[in-house]
Amino acid sequence: MSDNTLNLTLRVWRQPNRNAPGKIEEYKISGISTDSSFLEMLDELNEQLTVEGKEPVAFDHDCREGICGMCGIVINGVPHGRGNSLDTPTTTCQLHMRKFKNGDVITIEPWRAAPFPVIKDLAVDRSAFDKIIQAGGYVSVPTGAAPEAHANAVSKLKADRAFDAATCIGCGACVAACPNSSGMLFTAAKITHLGLLPQGQPERALRVKRMIGKHDELGFGGCQNLGECAAVCPKSIPLDTISQLNRDLIASLFKGDGKH
Amino acid sequence: MAAKKPEDFFRIGAEISDKKAPDKPIDQVWQTRQFEAHLVNPANRRKLTVIIVGTGLAGGAAAASLGEAGYNVLNFCYQDSARRAHSIAAQGGINAAKNYRNDNDSVHRLFYDTVKGGDYRSRETNVYRLAEVSASIIDQCVAQGVPFAREYGGLLDNRSFGGVQVQRTFYARGQTGQQLLIGAYQALSRQVDAGTVKMFPRHEMLELIVVDGRARGIVTRDMVTGAVESHIGDAVVLATGGYGNVFFLSTNAMGCNNTANFRAYRKGAYFANPCYTQIHPTCIPVHGTNQSKLTLMSESLRNDGRIWVPKKAEDCTKDPRQIPEEDRDYYLERIYPSFGNLVPRDIASRQAKYRCDEGLGVGPAVTEIDPDGNERQVRRGVYLDFAEAIGRLGKDAVSAKYGNLFDMYAQITGEDPYSTPMRIYPAVHYTMGGLWVDYDLSSNIPGLYVCGEANFSDHGANRLGASALMQGLADGYFVLPNTINDYLADALSFPKVSQDAPEVVEAVTAVKDQIDKLLAVDGERTVDSFHKELGSIMWEYCGMERREEGLMTAIQKIRELREEFWQNVKVTGVNEDFNQTLERAGRLVDFFDLGELLCIDALHRRESCGGHFRAESQTEDGEALRDDKNFLYVGAWEYGGEGGKPILHKEPLVYKAIELKQRSYK
Missing domain, CATH: 3.90.700.10 (Succinate dehydrogenase/fumarate reductase flavoprotein, catalytic domain)
Structure with a gap:
């Protein structure tokens, strides 16, 4: 807790819609509590703009607990932002103003990646991620068809690693950070999550081929192992999931059930 | 204003009851109902359209399961993806009567704990079924690849949770809701891939379409383009979550709202027990x-x-x-x-x-x-x-x-x-009240079903920890897919509804009119400033402790605030755009009316039970004091028309399998 407040200069990307050109607008804001979250600071900006009769800044957000994956803003060039700290990455909603200092100039932009077109201002369309999951990011088990939960023991180590990969929130920071706009970390997280569990085995080869095929078709770029994605991932999805994806992809080429 | 006593705020209507649960010993009710329900031939299912609003545990699981069954499903959510519904934020776990810990757990004990935890204000048949299907939920989720916490032996771990003395809670670190929701989302994605489910993300339901007394569709606003569209189907399922944001500050997501439910209420669906809110x-x-x-x-x-x-x-x-x-x-x-x-x-x-x-x-x-x-x-x-x-x-x-x-x-x-x-x-945190449903999860409007937190039935006046995830998934995976057939079996003979039917046009016009009205006010106060003020009224007078005087004051204050809102709110921009201010303003309109109804319900219920604590009804030790003689019923409210008083329909609660006791945790 602190009673400190900040006066800030915000440089915010304003773009009326997908097809219109955008530009940076500058706003001054004062008296921001350092206990506020970054999004609460933007709320205050929007209250101020509304009272002045100006259009508020559009941005996506929902749970504000760092779990739904809906928020995502590039702050001073870093997806989700870190302020002046070197702390581990977080979601935009979990970035707090105590990470900034009085007088800071903060540049606020949307995710920039061809597969994520801007809808308005800071909000982008990430439906491409849903399409990747729809291309096999699941286990085909109809409701009611499941065996007893203890029918398959799963080693704790594998279950824990599967969990680590399964914590992906689909925010898209990995794509925004990648110079190639690759969605490989996102795709690899699902491949790894399901590939490590016995339930994911029957469709493992088919899954990786279909998901990668869809990933490429949607215009995401290739992976060059730069690691920018993992460096901004708010859930610390490990970069080695991409190695897992590559291994599964190569293995699938030698398996009959990988064809479709 | 002349109203001075609680009775001046509402009218009393006819008693109601659930007519779907068969009169059998409690452990035979569900299997009997499953057997008695009419069925739909698999070949006919694809001719029937089910509209599902919400993609959380209840909505997502229902959409996936009904898609698998072969129905044509239209699934809507206000978020940009089905994966973001607020079920995702649930942390602790999910209960199931597996008795893996060998500590006396059973279906009956989970049933008993849930009814007791709900302070004997839930419907026992519904709760028993919830406990019965709980074990299947865990099986289903494990098969989907949900990475629950495991022991070194490779089997599932359990923990205990508030209000119970057994270890029956399954969990995935502190992110159980996320993992369960992603499981449901993956099952849903599989159906989108299979072509049985069509998704409508960034679409908000703003009206229910009722034709010949049946729910036949919804009106939505495309949140990107502003287009107001009607969608016609054979049944409508609301799985739209709770209404905690009527308090402005809550643990709900920012977008959580009660508009879909409240629009259904205004079209005749009963709203049950709105005063049961969980702190x-x-x-x-x-x-x-x-x-x-x-x-x-x-x-x-x-x-x-x-x-x-x-x-x-x-x-x-x-x-x-x-x-x-x-x-x-x-x-x-x-x-x-x-x-x-x-x-x-x-x-x-x-x-x-x-x-x-x-x-x-x-x-x-x-x-x-x-x-x-x-x-x-x-x-x-x-x-x-x-x-x-x-x-x-x-x-x-x-x-x-x-x-x-x-x-x-x-x-x-x-x-x-x-x-x-x-x-x-x-x-x-959670709202136990919601739209009234019978044993089949059908509201009193034929063809309108309500699942998960959006309905009222399972948690009584207080929900136990790790039971929300259980109920959402129970409704979505196992209950609704076995009950909605009974209604849809007749749906092939329903007359077709066209987009230019008068009921559809009227619903679309009502939505457009309200949008125009909001944009026309052009006042000086922001939407959020009104919402915060509504929230502080609710928290102060209708929060953890409620009193008669305070509740009447709250109703008066809410009415004044609503009046000011329509005179002085500032909604920027236009409809034909991605307009988040307009979205929030529309939701707040319904929160005003819901807030008032919530206070009226709290005012009429002169007893304390579960999350509803009336200061006038407490024991010498300051514990909640129930009044079973006068309040052993579900309070289901019928809309009384614009400016009219809501009408209270009582559903008496009958406990046959469980003995009514004063709750004690000492």
Whole structure:
């Protein structure tokens, strides 16, 4: 807790819609509590703009607990932002103003990646991620068809690693950070999550081929192992999931059930 | 205004009852109903369209399951993806009567605990079925690849949760809701891939279409283009969550709203028990006036954390580590020795409030308005201390269990909970009330079904921990897919509804008119400033403790605020755009009316039960005092028309399988 407040200069990307050109607008804001979250600071900006009769800044957000994956803003060039700290990455909603200092100039932009077109201002369309999951990011088990939960023991180590990969929130920071706009970390997280569990085995080869095929078709770029994605991932999805994806992809080429 | 007594605020209508549960011993009700329900031939299912609003655990699971069954499903959500529904934020776990711990658990015990935890205000047939299907949920989720916590032997781990004495809670670190929702989302994605489900993300339902007394469709607004569209189907399922955001500050997501449910209410669906709201005891306290939402810390923390306040007011501003053991009041352990820190949520919340009201709260002093309208400064926080657990288990073990929660706390407050006790305070978390449904989850409007938190049936006046996920998935995976057939079996003979039918045109026009009206006000106050004011009225007069006078004051204040809203709100921009201000304004319109209904329900229920605590009805020890003689019923409200009084329909509660007792956790 602190009673400190900040006066800030915000440089915010304003773009009326997908097809219109955008530009940076500058706003001054004062008296921001350092206990506020970054999004609460933007709320205050929007209250101020509304009272002045100006259009508020559009941005996506929902749970504000760092779990739904809906928020995502590039702050001073870093997806989700870190302020002046070197702390581990977080979601935009979990970035707090105590990470900034009085007088800071903060540049606020949307995710920039061809597969994520801007809808308005800071909000982008990430439906491409849903399409990747729809291309096999699941286990085909109809409701009611499941065996007893203890029918398959799963080693704790594998279950824990599967969990680590399964914590992906689909925010898209990995794509925004990648110079190639690759969605490989996102795709690899699902491949790894399901590939490590016995339930994911029957469709493992088919899954990786279909998901990668869809990933490429949607215009995401290739992976060059730069690691920018993992460096901004708010859930610390490990970069080695991409190695897992590559291994599964190569293995699938030698398996009959990988064809479709 | 002439109204001076509670009875002036509502009218009494005819009694109602559930007509779907067969009259059988409780353990045979569900199988009998499943057998008696009419079926739809698989070849005919693709000719039938089911509209599902919401993609959380209830909606997503229902859409996936009905898609698998072969129905043509249209699934809507206001978020940009089905994966973001607020079920995702549930932390602690999901209950199931597996008895994997060999500790006397059973379907009957889960049923008993849930009815008792709900303070005997839920419908016993529905609750028994919930307990019956609970074990299948775990099987289903494991098969989907949900990475539940496991033991070294490879089997599933369990933990215990508030309000019960067995270990029946399955969990995935502190992210159980996320993992279950992703499981449902994957099942849903599979159906989108298969072509049985069509998704409509960034679409908000703004009206229900009722034709010949049946729910036949919805009107939505495309949140990107502003297009107002009608969608026609054979049945409509609302799985739209709870209404906690009527309090503005809650643990709900910012977008959670009650518009879909309230629009259905205005079209004739009964709204049951709106006053049953759950205040969660373990949330991070408010930091200041620009607070936008509250964050819950899973109550699983109460398994190892000890709750206390200083015994002396002068210690409240001290570093808690400097306060010696004998000067601390571990008040839950003191008052409730057998349950201690694991008492149900309502009790833990109210006790925290009392300590702070007594001047023993900790953390920053916040300004608030007391029920008499005076300003006061109160410290709203109590300690949740892990020092003993860290001493007993070691820091690593505590971190393995609660690490992500500790990180979250540190992130939000800037304090390290490993070295200094957390500060917590109750916050609005879950709403047990919702649209009235029968045993089949059908509302009183034929063809309108309601699942998950959006309905009222399973949690009575208070929900136990780890039961929301259970209910959402039970409804979506196992209940609705077995009950909706009974209605859809006749749907092939329903007349077709065209887009230009008068009922459809009227519904679309009503939506457009309200949008135009909101944009036309062009006043001076922001939408959020109105919402915050509504929230503070609700929290002050209709929060953890409610009184007759205060509730009547609240109703008056809400009416005045709504009046001012329509005179002075500022909604910027136009409809044909991505206009978030317009979205929030539309939701707030329904929150005003819901807030008023909530207060009327609280006013009429002159007893305390579960999350509804009427100061006038308490025991000598200050515990909630039920009045079974006068209030052993579900209060289902019928819309009384614009400006009219709502009509109360009572559904008497009948307990055959369980004995009615005064709840005691001492």
